[in-house]
Amino acid sequence: MSGIQKIGLFDSGLGGLTVLRALNKILPGVPKVYYGDTLHLPYGDKSDAAIIGYSTAIVQFLKDEGCQLIVIACNSASAAAGKALVEQFPELTFINVIDPVVDYLAALPPQKVGLLGTRATVRSGAYSQKLAAKNSEVELHALATPLLVPLIEDGFLGTGIDASVLAHYLKDPAMKGITSLVPGCTHYPLLEEAAASILSGVHWVDAPSIVAQAVAKHWTGEHSEGNAFYLSDRTDNFLRLAEKTFGIDAQWELVRLED
Template identity: 35%
Template sequence: MIGVFDSGIGGLTVVKALLEQVPGHDITYLGDTARTPYGSKSADTIIRYSINNTGFLLRKGARLIVIACNTASSYAFEAVREQYHLPVFEVIEPGARQAVERSRRLRIGVIGTRATIASGGYERAIKALRPEAKVVTAACPLLVPLVEEGWIRKAETAMIVRKYMHPLKTMQIDTLILGCTHYPVLRKVIQRKIGARVVLVDSANAIAQRVGHYFNTHPSDGPQNDRPGRLKIFVTDTADQFQRSARLILGRSVHIELADL
């Protein structure tokens, strides 16, 4: 079973991509809605939360962990892997690799939470692949709360996105990494404000492809039957908005349970 966690609703974009990429696998998702957002927390706190979340998913039967949070991937990936000896996947490197492959002129923008941008994780990953790449980053701290509140089509959201995109447009980027799993929910408005010629890279799809490749090369770790995979969703705090947003992202109604962390 695949265990996936994020600070809130955004990681369901990764779940959606996994359902398409590895449809026969059971998935358990934990949205840490009681402690969201992670982007304003210290590195030590992010690591503690991530280890705590992973422990919960292991108790539910997970044998592989996907950190569907760019902030947690930036700070907690190594700590989680050292604490629990099992396959752990993060979103930074797959997203960086896909951006490098798709960029025409290696002028790559990255948007994310304050913590993700401050970590420099995407810059390091991109430069490791292509040292000559020009990387422009921008922290967008208001976007996660807007997604969590369900303000997807509000005029205020479009105005805020336009303000965040303006400096990136002036730098003439050709590729933009959506460096937070909440951001694909705002993909349409981001594309409008950054411009149609800029390629958007969704780290959710990138990491789902990486997990799919893992199971292709490790078939014994996959399901041993042909039934459809089951999805369970847990949150650390109840919220009606989570249910509505989950339906919007996944395209179906889901049952949500309260996590006993």
């Protein structure tokens, strides 16, 4: 057992890059392999069975690439496939994007917390169940906000329409009286500015940093170079946004996995 020398991350597309960005701040110079399953994007509207199938193939690939720690950098996959992956790959260490945020929320004073997520994430009830088991005084109210991912992917950040759509969703009765709001999809942290323009007195939870800190606790390897970037479908949109929004001007290699 040589410890953890390489970190793998995956998402259906761009969103996981918010986690990669946070991780690069805490663990710069650590080799990371990112797989964006753009061929099957978005996961958030797919069935659990489909998400488990895609995730299993990707984790096998990341394992073959030499990763010992896998960040499931997608809430839909964390909720739908997290348990199945841990069972199938007992030799790997998994960090999903839900548990570290639940631990963070469980340590807050009693309050009503809002959670925005994809249909798959909200349907799973993962955040609510896990939080209820740890601290019943922090009350979680989840809302499915499926337009937010395509809104971000299609370049509507900063147009004002992003704030209108967010405001439309936040009118939902479930969001009444919340004092903290969790971006429960790895794309949503990019909406922080739009949220700031319409929310006042509501704490926007910095989920990517919380997840990155959880990863950093497991890191036991040396710092060295050697990042790698893979996609299952090469789309101009992905490449454009990866560079424009995240400044990642990497060589993205096309690797299509069997479902």
